[in-house]
Amino acid sequence: MSLDPTLAGRLKRNQDGLVCAVAQQHGTGEVLMVAWMDDEALHRTLTTRKATYFSRGRQCYWVKGESSGHTQRVLEVRLDCDGDTVLLTVDQVGAACHTGEHTCFDADVLLTAPVDEVSRA
Template sequence: MSDTPTLPAELLRSLRRDAAGLVAAIVQQHDTGEVLMLGWMDDEALRRTLHEGRVTFWSRSRQEYWRKGDTSGHVQHLRSASLDCDGDALLLQVEQVGAACHTGEHSCFHRPVGEFA
């Protein structure tokens, strides 16, 4: 018997994954509500996130798992996770340590659309 924790069957049934088996994960600072970033998760990334308390994503470009902060030190500690009504998006509320964006910005959403007009 495996010691690896699994995801609840009801959660697995409720997830509506895309053709690649992924679901969007919106990351939000738990105490301010600031939206920090968007990442992608498969079942294993979600399992790791829920059981380890550190946010793990699936990298579509590198085709591998990456746990936020392992190389940058900008860790995301999971506070809560919710599934939207359609089952095709997750909301992860986190305690962000350092910048969430790979550019060094606190949030990935730092570029107003008006800049492009």
């Protein structure tokens, strides 16, 4: 089996044939991690509901949590308006980041708005 041709035709891949995949926690909207998918990884994710990514470094597929136990059960997958990013809404069990942190975005806050600016928004 392969990715539905209609969906495959909508994808805008980078020079390596990959699309960006953003994993977001169901219920909270917290962004957990960013990874990459090719057509096969997206097909596997859609059919198994297990987040499957393509490792650019190892040049292989990996199912999130397969070795760590920190799994992502996929509840929803959306394609962005440009077709170059997929958004996975997941139920994350354990840490999403390979460092052991809950999210890959815990460590480096580069900018944050003062409280008064947030309340005016």
